[in-house]
Amino acid sequence: MRGKQGYGWRLVAACVVLLLLAIPAQGQEDNPLDPVLDREIAALDLGALNSFLSSLDGETEELLPDWDLKSWVRGGMLLDFSQLLKKFTTFIGREIVVNLHLLGRLILLAVIGGVLAHFQQAWAGESIGELVTKIIYLILMGLAIQSFTTTLRLAYTALERVNDFVLAVLPAIFTLLAAAGGITLTTVCHPVVWGGTAIVINLVKNLVLPLILLSGTIGLVSKLTEGFSVTKLAEMIRQGAIVLLTFLVTIFLAVIGLQGVTVAAADGLGMQTAKFLTGNLVPIVGGVVSDSLELAAGCSLLIKNALGAFAALGAVLLCAYPAFKILVVAVIYRLAAVFVQPLGQERLAESLQEIGKTVTVVFATVAVVGLMFFFCLTILVGLGNLTAVMR
Amino acid sequence: MRHLTFRRRGGLIPIKDAIKSLLALILLAGFLELLLPDDEMRKYTRMVVGLIVLFSLINLVGQIGRDVALELPVSDGLSSPGAEALVAEGLNLRRQGENKATELATPVLQGEVERILHEITGIKGIKVEIAPGKTGAERTVKVTLVEDPGVPPDLVKRMVAELLKIKPEQVEVEEKIESEQ
Numbered sequence: 413m414r415g416k417q418g419y420g421w422r423l424v425a426a427c428v429v430l431l432l433l434a435i436p437a438q439g440q441e442d443n444p445l446d447p448v449l450d451r452e453i454a455a456l457d458l459g460a461l462n463s464f465l466s467s468l469d470g471e472t473e474e475l476l477p478d479w480d481l482k483s484w485v486r487g488g489m490l491l492d493f494s495q496l497l498k499k500f501t502t503f504i505g506r507e508i509v510v511n512l513h514l515l516g517r518l519i520l521l522a523v524i525g526g527v528l529a530h531f532q533q534a535w536a537g538e539s540i541g542e543l544v545t546k547i548i549y550l551i552l553m554g555l556a557i558q559s560f561t562t563t564l565r566l567a568y569t570a571l572e573r574v575n576d577f578v579l580a581v582l583p584a585i586f587t588l589l590a591a592a593g594g595i596t597l598t599t600v601c602h603p604v605v606w607g608g609t610a611i612v613i614n615l616v617k618n619l620v621l622p623l624i625l626l627s628g629t630i631g632l633v634s635k636l637t638e639g640f641s642v643t644k645l646a647e648m649i650r651q652g653a654i655v656l657l658t659f660l661v662t663i664f665l666a667v668i669g670l671q672g673v674t675v676a677a678a679d680g681l682g683m684q685t686a687k688f689l690t691g692n693l694v695p696i697v698g699g700v701v702s703d704s705l706e707l708a709a710g711c712s713l714l715i716k717n718a719l720g721a722f723a724a725l726g727a728v729l730l731c732a733y734p735a736f737k738i739l740v741v742a743v744i745y746r747l748a749a750v751f752v753q754p755l756g757q758e759r760l761a762e763s764l765q766e767i768g769k770t771v772t773v774v775f776a777t778v779a780v781v782g783l784m785f786f787f788c789l790t791i792l793v794g795l796g797n798l799t800a801v802m803r
Numbered sequence: 804m805r806h807l808t809f810r811r812r813g814g815l816i817p818i819k820d821a822i823k824s825l826l827a828l829i830l831l832a833g834f835l836e837l838l839l840p841d842d843e844m845r846k847y848t849r850m851v852v853g854l855i856v857l858f859s860l861i862n863l864v865g866q867i868g869r870d871v872a873l874e875l876p877v878s879d880g881l882s883s884p885g886a887e888a889l890v891a892e893g894l895n896l897r898r899q900g901e902n903k904a905t906e907l908a909t910p911v912l913q914g915e916v917e918r919i920l921h922e923i924t925g926i927k928g929i930k931v932e933i934a935p936g937k938t939g940a941e942r943t944v945k946v947t948l949v950e951d952p953g954v955p956p957d958l959v960k961r962m963v964a965e966l967l968k969i970k971p972e973q974v975e976v977e978e979k980i981e982s983e984q
Contacts, residue, residue: 444907451903455896546833553826583884590893591900598893602886622867629822630860633829642860649864698968700908701901708900712893 443486448711453481456587456715460580472573475499475733476726484718491725503733507740514555514741518748518764521551526755552760556632556767559745560625563738563771567621567778570734574727575613578785581723582606585792588716592709593683594799596675601795604671605788608664612784615660620777623653628770635763646766650773657777661784668788672795680802683709713800720793724786731782735775742771821866825859832856906935916966923962924952928980931963942969946976 458481465479477491525548582605590598631646691702745768753761832852839845916931928950934943946963948956956976964971 447907448900448903452896452900455899457892543834543837546830546837550830553830557823557826583889586886586889587893587896590890591897592893595890595893598890599886602889619867625822626863626867629825633825633856642857645860700905700912704901704904704908705897707904708897711900712897 445707445711445714446486448707449485449714450482452591452708452711452715453485456481456584458584461584464577464580472730472733475503476729477722479722481715481718481722484722485715489718489721489725504736504740507737511740511744514559515744515748515751517555518552518745519751521548521555522748522752522755522757522760524548525757525760529756548760549763552763553632556628556763559741559767559771560628563741563774564621564625566734566738567774568617570731570778571613571617571781574730574782574785575609577726577730578609578723578789579606581719581726581789582609585716585720585723585789588712588719589792589796589799591712592716592796592799594676594679594796595682596679597672597795597799600671600675601668601792604667605792608667609785609788612660612664613781616657616777616781620653620657620660621774623649623656624770624773624777627653627773628767631766631770632763635759635766650770654773654776657780661780664784665787665791669791672791673798676795676798677802679799683799684802710800713796716796717793720789720796724789724793727785727789728782731778731785735778735782738771738775738778742768742775744768745771821859821863825856825863828852828859829856909933909935912967916963919966920952920959920962924954924959926950926952928952929959933967942967942973944969944974946974948976948978948980951980 465473465476468476477496525544528544528548582602586598586602627646627649630642630649634641634643634646687702687705690698690705692698745764749761749764749768752764829852832848832855836845836848836852839848913931913933916933917929920929920931921927928948929952930947930949932945932947934945944963944967946959948959952959956978960971960974960976963974963976967974
């Protein structure tokens with residue numbers, strides 16, 4: 413008899429949920445979740461994210477997808493891939509055109525060097541030839557320093573920008589994680605992500621990038637000065653920078669992933685227990701309360717997924733554009749090396765190749781940091797969903 | 804509204820300056836080498852320049868790690884928003900969602916309570932009004948008796964309080980029983 417009564421309450425609770433879902437929201441008949449979603453979105457503090465987005469320059473803002481949380485929650489990821497591809501192609505094309513003058517200057521430099529070397533062989537002595545070579549290398553070093561500075565400034569700006577973006581979006585994501593039932597997850601993962609992000613970015617900015625710059629300079633010096641070769645040192649420093657970067661990113665992602673997985677299940681179980689206790693032990697209102705809890709947590713999950721998707725995409729795009737600007741410079745140097753080699757300027761070609769290699773490593777650093785943030789945010793979103801699956 | 808401020812460090816500037824000085828040194832040495840008349844002298848000059856460059860490089864390598872400081876970003880003077888604050892904010896957010904969901908379910912709940920009261924008392928003249936948007940200790944309920952339920956109003960009050968798991972003080976019973984004409 414008592415069992416039948418319990419079954420009856422559960423039936424009533426189920427009816428309440430069905431009716432609740434069937435009640436059309438005012439003005440929006442398509443989705444009964446809208447009022448709850450609206451209430452939660454209104455209560456969510458997105459001040460830091462909005463102020464970050466408003467501080468972006470026009471070019472970067474144009475490249476990011478349109479941000480409207482409500483639309484992202486209701487309509488999924490609002491990303492027009494064809495539009496994005498078009499923007500991207502235009503961007504790459506513009507960058508190549510902007511950097512073509514660098515390629516022209518480098519080839520011109522090689523041609524002048526080649527012609528003067530022939531003159532030297534024909535009429536002048538060895539000293540004049542060396543002087544010419546030194547002048548050419550002086551100009552090349554000026555260009556190399558300029559390119560290193562430009563690419564490193566781009567990399568610095570990109571890293572600081574993506575770091576600011578992630579730090580602006582993380583509190584909102586963790587708030588939503590806690591709202592969706594991931595209380596332990598927030599407590600455990602927040603300090604790790606917050607501190608880990610700052611540590612990784614600091615090390616990349618103050619150790620990895622200067623090491624890359626140093627390896628590039630040493631490599632260039634080795635190519636330019638006769639009888640003084642430190643190519644092994646340059647190679648070792650470059651390898652060290654890459655290993656350090658890989659180590660940092662791997663450790664950061666592994667710690668977040670492992671810590672998250674261990675607590676996500678506990679959070680899911682805790683939420684399930686709370687739902688079970690309210691739903692089964694409290695008659696009539698218990699069902700409504702437990703279903704309200706489920707509904708509110710589900711809505712938080714939806715908002716968190718939308719925000720997480722935007723954040724992951726934003727992190728990748730904020731890194732991708734500066735990274736591709738850097739890549740274009742690297743390609744230009746490598747192309748210059750390809751064009752210069754047939755002109756008989758072997759050392760110049762090797763120097764250009766060295767600069768290209770260094771700039772490529774800078775590109776890889778920015779790309780890896782962007783991917784690290786992408787995976788970090790994706791892991792956080794996934795862990796929140798794991799909590800929901802467990803309940 | 805949360806605002807973040809980040810301390811910037813110019814880690815690259817000293818390195819860049821040092822590299823510029825190093826390159827300038829190499830170039831200067833190269834030009835000086837050209838000015839030297841004797842080939843024998845050149846050999847020694849190269850070695851000296853090589854040593855100077857080597858020391859500069861060692862100095863540069865040592866300089867790189869010096870500026871590394873593992874600073875955490877600051878938020879309004881605090882080290883971070885804090886996990887506890889975020890959890891509290893998250894729970895508050897969920898509570899608001901729950902309140903809204905409960906508010907949407909209020910008409911259903913009212914109907915359910917009225918149905919149970921009808922089953923117990925056998926009369927249909929009991930109207931229940933649950934204040935929307937409030938839960939738990941804040942929830943107030945108004946019961947209007949249009950017909951005589953056959954039981955004391957206090958009992959109705961306690962029954963409603965028990966059904967909704969609230970205190971009897973949160974239930975107000977109003978009698979609007981029309982006398983038989």
